[in-house]
Amino acid sequence: MRQRKIKNAAPTLLQQAGVIIEPVRLELPDQPIVLEIGSGKGDFIIQMARDYPDKSFYALEINANVLYRILQKKEAEKLNNLTIILGDANDLLTYFAEHSIAEIYLNFSDPWPKKRHHKRRLTYKSFLELYKRILKGNGFIQFRTDHLDLFAASIESFDLQPHFILIEVNYDLPLGKYVTEYEQKKRPSGPIYQLRAKVESDDS
Numbered sequence: 684m685r686q687r688k689i690k691n692a693a694p695t696l697l698q699q700a701g702v703i704i705e706p707v708r709l710e711l712p713d714q715p716i717v718l719e720i721g722s723g724k725g726d727f728i729i730q731m732a733r734d735y736p737d738k739s740f741y742a743l744e745i746n747a748n749v750l751y752r753i754l755q756k757k758e759a760e761k762l763n764n765l766t767i768i769l770g771d772a773n774d775l776l777t778y779f780a781e782h783s784i785a786e787i788y789l790n791f792s793d794p795w796p797k798k799r800h801h802k803r804r805l806t807y808k809s810f811l812e813l814y815k816r817i818l819k820g821n822g823f824i825q826f827r828t829d830h831l832d833l834f835a836a837s838i839e840s841f842d843l844q845p846h847f848i849l850i851e852v853n854y855d856l857p858l859g860k861y862v863t864e865y866e867q868k869k870r871p872s873g874p875i876y877q878l879r880a881k882v883e884s885d886d887s
Contacts, residue, residue, distance in 0.1 A: 689747075689748045689751050691751060692747040692748045692750065692751035693747075694747060697747060697751070697754065697767075697769060701766075701767070702750070702754060702767045702768070702769055703767070703770065704769045704770075705770075706770060706771075706777040707777065707778070708777060708778065708780070709766070709778050709779060711739065711779070711783055712739050714737060714738060715737070715738045715739070715785040716739050716741065716779075716783055716784050717731065717735075717738050717739065717740045717741070717784075717786045717787075717788070718740075718741045718779070718784050718788070719740070719741070719742050719787075719788040719789075720775075720787065720788070720789055720792075720805060721743070721744065721745070721789065721790065721791075721792050721793075721805065722743060722744045722753055722767075723744065723749055723790070723791070723865060724752040724753060724863075725742060725744075725752060725753030725756050725757070726756075726862065726867075727788065727862060727863045728740055728742045728788070729753070729757065729760065729762065729765070730860065730861050731861055732757075732762045732764050732765040733760060733762065735764075736764055738764065738785075739764050739766070740762075740764055740766070741765075741767075741768060741778075742765065742766070742768065743768045743770055743772065743778075744767070744768070744769065745769070745770065745771055745772075747769055750767060753767055754767055772805060772813070773813075775813045775814075775817055776816060779817045780817075781816050781817060782817070782818065782819050782820065783817060783819065784817045784819060784822055785822050786822060786823060786824075786825070787814055787817075787818065787823070787824040787825070788824075788825050788827075789806065789826040789827070790865075790866070791827060791828055791866065791869075792805040792826075792833075794830040794833040796830075796832065796833075801836070804833065804837075805826075806826055806833070806836070806837035806841070807840060808840055808843065808844060811841065811844045812844075814882075815844070815882055818882045819882075820882065820883070821881060822881070822882050823850070823879055823880060823881045823882070824847075824880050824882070825877065825878070825879045826878050826879075826880075827875060827876070828875075828876050829866075829869045829873060829874070829875055829876065831876065834854075834878070837878060838878060841878065841880045846882055846883050847880040847882055847883070848880060848883060849878060850879050850880060850881050851878060852878050853876065853877045854874060854876055855874045855875070855876075856875040856877045858870065
């Protein structure tokens with residue numbers, strides 16, 4: 684379903700509210716950095732930012748109208764440890780220095796089912812290379828989806844990436860505390876799949 688346009692989601696208004704709207708190098712605080720790529724309406728990262736005030740959270744979302752919902756929730760809960768970015772995952776190395784991220788979350792990313800679009804998948808090998816560069820040694824990435832073909836392809840991508848070690852492959856993830864709106868909607872329809880992979884440290 685197409686997301687309706689929101690007047691207050693204009694980039695200039697988002698910027699006035701503190702949203703990062705252009706690819707710039709971010710000044711990161713001296714605490715663990717957590718990044719969610721494709722944050723949607725923000726339920727997952729809002730819940731995590733609320734529970735872990737000693738970490739800094741970054742929500743990256745490409746759709747301004749969807750991102751506005753994250754901003755509303757952040758302001759309502761006064762979450763000073765959450766930064767919202769209107770941007771594209773292709774620009775990760777502009778936003779983040781190498782080896783600066785402790786955790787990356789990919790929740791229900793677009794499956795891009797047509798073969799000619801597979802390079803756009805956020806678990807495609809080119810994106811895994813980006814994640815490897817921004818993750819700290821022993822940092823991890825967690826991927827969650829309800830799309831079995833995408834999940835199988837993602838497992839293969841991680842297996843072929845020499846710098847990642849799969850530490851979890853779950854074909855029927857139990858309901859947890861941190862969920863997206865999409866997961867809440869889709870759970871009655873079938874299983875949720877999750878993998879977690881750790882990047883090898885430079886000392887490994």
